[in-house]
Amino acid sequence: MARLQLRNLEKDYGSFRAVHGINLDVEDGEFMVLVGPSGCAKSTTLRMIAGLERVTGGEIRIGGELVNDKTPGDRGISMVFQNYALYPHMKVRKNLSFSMRLKRRPAAEIEQATSHVSNLLEIDPLLDRLPKQLSGGQAQRVAVGRALIKKPQVFLFDEPLSNLDAKLRASMRVRITDLHKRLKADGQQATVIYVTHDQTEAMTMGDRICVMREGHIMQVADPVTLYSRPANTFVAGFIGSPEMNFLDGTFEGENSVRAAEQVIVLGDEFTKRISGRSEHVTLGIRPQHLRIVAAETPGTIKGKLTHIEFMGHEVYLYVDIGPKRLIAVVPSASYDRGALRDDWVWLSPDPKGVHLFDRQSGENISLAI
Amino acid sequence: MTDHILSQNTPAARDIDIVRSRETRSHRFSAALRYALLTAVGLLMLYPLIWLIGASFKTNSEIFSNPGFWPENPTLDGYIKGWKTSTPYSFGTFFANTLWIVIPKVIGTAISCTAVAYGFARFDFPFKKVLFSALIATLLLPNVVTRIPQYLIFRDLGWLDSYLPLWVPSALAGDAFFVFMLVQFLRAIPRDMEEAARVDGATTWQTLIFIVVPLLMPALISVCLFQFMWTMNDFLGPLIYISSVDKYPISLALKLSIDTTEAFEWNRVLAMSVLSLAPALAVFFLAQKYFIDGISSGGIKG
Numbered sequence: 199m200a201r202l203q204l205r206n207l208e209k210d211y212g213s214f215r216a217v218h219g220i221n222l223d224v225e226d227g228e229f230m231v232l233v234g235p236s237g238c239a240k241s242t243t244l245r246m247i248a249g250l251e252r253v254t255g256g257e258i259r260i261g262g263e264l265v266n267d268k269t270p271g272d273r274g275i276s277m278v279f280q281n282y283a284l285y286p287h288m289k290v291r292k293n294l295s296f297s298m299r300l301k302r303r304p305a306a307e308i309e310q311a312t313s314h315v316s317n318l319l320e321i322d323p324l325l326d327r328l329p330k331q332l333s334g335g336q337a338q339r340v341a342v343g344r345a346l347i348k349k350p351q352v353f354l355f356d357e358p359l360s361n362l363d364a365k366l367r368a369s370m371r372v373r374i375t376d377l378h379k380r381l382k383a384d385g386q387q388a389t390v391i392y393v394t395h396d397q398t399e400a401m402t403m404g405d406r407i408c409v410m411r412e413g414h415i416m417q418v419a420d421p422v423t424l425y426s427r428p429a430n431t432f433v434a435g436f437i438g439s440p441e442m443n444f445l446d447g448t449f450e451g452e453n454s455v456r457a458a459e460q461v462i463v464l465g466d467e468f469t470k471r472i473s474g475r476s477e478h479v480t481l482g483i484r485p486q487h488l489r490i491v492a493a494e495t496p497g498t499i500k501g502k503l504t505h506i507e508f509m510g511h512e513v514y515l516y517v518d519i520g521p522k523r524l525i526a527v528v529p530s531a532s533y534d535r536g537a538l539r540d541d542w543v544w545l546s547p548d549p550k551g552v553h554l555f556d557r558q559s560g561e562n563i564s565l566a567i
Numbered sequence: 568m569t570d571h572i573l574s575q576n577t578p579a580a581r582d583i584d585i586v587r588s589r590e591t592r593s594h595r596f597s598a599a600l601r602y603a604l605l606t607a608v609g610l611l612m613l614y615p616l617i618w619l620i621g622a623s624f625k626t627n628s629e630i631f632s633n634p635g636f637w638p639e640n641p642t643l644d645g646y647i648k649g650w651k652t653s654t655p656y657s658f659g660t661f662f663a664n665t666l667w668i669v670i671p672k673v674i675g676t677a678i679s680c681t682a683v684a685y686g687f688a689r690f691d692f693p694f695k696k697v698l699f700s701a702l703i704a705t706l707l708l709p710n711v712v713t714r715i716p717q718y719l720i721f722r723d724l725g726w727l728d729s730y731l732p733l734w735v736p737s738a739l740a741g742d743a744f745f746v747f748m749l750v751q752f753l754r755a756i757p758r759d760m761e762e763a764a765r766v767d768g769a770t771t772w773q774t775l776i777f778i779v780v781p782l783l784m785p786a787l788i789s790v791c792l793f794q795f796m797w798t799m800n801d802f803l804g805p806l807i808y809i810s811s812v813d814k815y816p817i818s819l820a821l822k823l824s825i826d827t828t829e830a831f832e833w834n835r836v837l838a839m840s841v842l843s844l845a846p847a848l849a850v851f852f853l854a855q856k857y858f859i860d861g862i863s864s865g866g867i868k869g
Contacts, residue, residue, distance in 0.1 A: 250762050271768030283759035287781040296777075297767035348767070 200226050200261050200351035200387040202247065208255035209242055216242050218413040219256060227382050229375070229390045231404035233397060239413040240393045241356055247391060248277050248354050261351055276345035277354040281361060282337045284329035290340050291325040297348050315343045335366045342374070355392040359399065375403050397437055409433050431560040434482050434553060440514065443524045445481040446557060454497070457481055458519045463497030468549045473566040478557040487551025488526035490515065491544045498544040517543060623838040630833050649835030654812055654823065658839055661820035668733050668805070668816055669798045675738030676745060676794045677787055683740040684749030685775050689761070705743045718807060732808045737794070745790045752786035792854050799847050817843040
């Protein structure tokens with residue numbers, strides 16, 4: 199039983215409200231990622247769950263139990279910090295066993311747990327080193343080990359990979375998700391709350407992702423849903439790389455939108471998806487859903503090709519449409535180098551990948567079906 | 568072709584060698600000059616101490632006749648007679664008294680200042696700002712101003728002629744300077760480690776003892792060192808509160824040997840001064856190692 203529930207959770211710093219009454223349910227054994235730009239209060243939320251930050255209003259329940267007024271040590275959580283926060287004067291062995299020694303567990307049990315955890319994380323050779331003698335990746339593993347040894351109900355990770363270089367980050371990402379799976383398979387409670395600002399980490403690691411912005415939850419969903427059915431312009435723009443193209447426009451007839459002084463035909467299939475009708479809309483098209491077509495066909499978007507970036511397996515094309523710039527990503531194989539810089543090109547959006555947002559509220563109005 | 572290239576390179580290589588040796592020579596010269604200057608200034612600073620040690624082996628009359636520091640007829644007379652003193656007590660008693668004042672005071676300072684500094688640096692409580700300002704304000708207050716009211720308090724408590732007036736203020740974090748020093752040091756230490764300890768289940772006191780104190784060690788050692796030296800050298804405190812000779816610390820005992828003898832036995836005074844310097848010097852050199860060790864291991868790798 200390690201379900202985590204946040205109910206109307208609020209946090210005020212003086213007169214500034216950092217967290218605006220958020221509600222979130224994390225199921226037992228789930229890997230939940232909190233993601234958002236800096237200042238979105240994801241870390242504050244995590245620290246409130248940990249008990250390091252006082253709750254202004256609302257409830258935090260771990261395993262059904264209200265923990266608002268419990269100390270961090272009594273909440274059944276453990277936490278991995280961004281800069282590891284290893285105790286610099288203790289050797290790795292003592293760092294790992296600190297929580298058990300505080301609880302005065304028998305020496306044999308401590309020894310057994312330490313060796314189990316160090317085996318699991320492959321840090322046995324490091325046990326007699328001081329934290330300053332560890333590399334970033336090693337220190338990170340020790341920090342994870344220190345969290346693991348407590349056998350907590352909920353693991354909290356606060357941007358644990360942001361101090362590592364790109365290569366190490368990729369391997370640690372796999373290691374952590376792997377560990378989560380292994381713990382689950384062993385029947386250990388392994389609910390994880392993982393905070394990051396990096397959408398790649400969020401998309402690759404999370405069972406579900408909670409996208410936050412300025413103390414509000416924008417959407418909670420699994421990675422595929424988040425990518426293919428973003429609830430609003432914020433999520434649509436935040437998830438996916440390069441960023442989704444946005445064009446402001448208005449409805450023109452039943453199934454086409456006028457944007458950037460062109461009429462973009464969306465087709466009847468698309469029209470069925472529209473749940474709300476509003477005058478001013480924002481059209482959202484992922485760069486991957488734009489195709490270059492040879493010549494002008496009705497419903498395509500005409501623009502001038504200004505930059506071409508060859509990325510290896512794909513090519514980024516920057517196309518100016520009036521004052522707006524669109525990015526199209528096409529596979530290298532299908533890019534025939536027919537179009538050159540400063541050429542006029544025609545882009546054809548794939549109707550399945552097009553989203554329509556209410557310009558006022560930013561809500562996605564094309565999610566019916 | 569190869570030959571051609573080689574013959575072209577050689578003069579250039581020779582030039583480089585010449586320039587390089589010229590550079591080394593000028594480096595050596597400037598280093599020699601630097602060290603000569605440093606040695607000269609260092610000697611100038613140390614001379615009074617060297618003279619003191621030399622003079623402590625002289626006879627009383629030679630001190631005034633021979634201005635150099637090397638004694639003509641070295642004698643231990645000053646040490647032997649000085650140790651006996653003109654009182655019923657030997658200098659050993661005064662040494663013991665000094666340590667009996669210094670050690671509890673240093674321990675009290677370390678404990679109380681750490682606790683108070685931890686409170687100020689890490690916790691929010693009502694009137695924290697006002698209280699901290701008051702603490703800093705006492706730093707700026709001249710000592711002399713508080714002497715009389717303090718004396719009156721301790722007199723009313725019946726603590727005169729005991730070591731309590733010397734111990735108690737320090738054991739209650741009365742030395743604002745040390746509190747300030749530790750607070751500043753603590754502010755520079757990230758809180759993450761303490762938060763990690765709290766998540767690991769440590770109470771506030773456990774966090775302080777197991778995490779904060781080890782991190783604070785370099786600063787704590789300097790606090791102890793300062794307190795040790797200042798208390799060793801403190802003259803006014805014991806002079807005001809201690810009246811019986813058997814409780815005198817070294818600082819008062821030295822003056823005693825000047826007072827009671829009609830013709831000052833300077834060699835005895837100087838010999839005892841040398842002895843009284845010894846503990847402070849020894850402690851300083853011992854602690855210096857930890858000082859440097861502590862500072863270099865205090866960093867956290869990010």
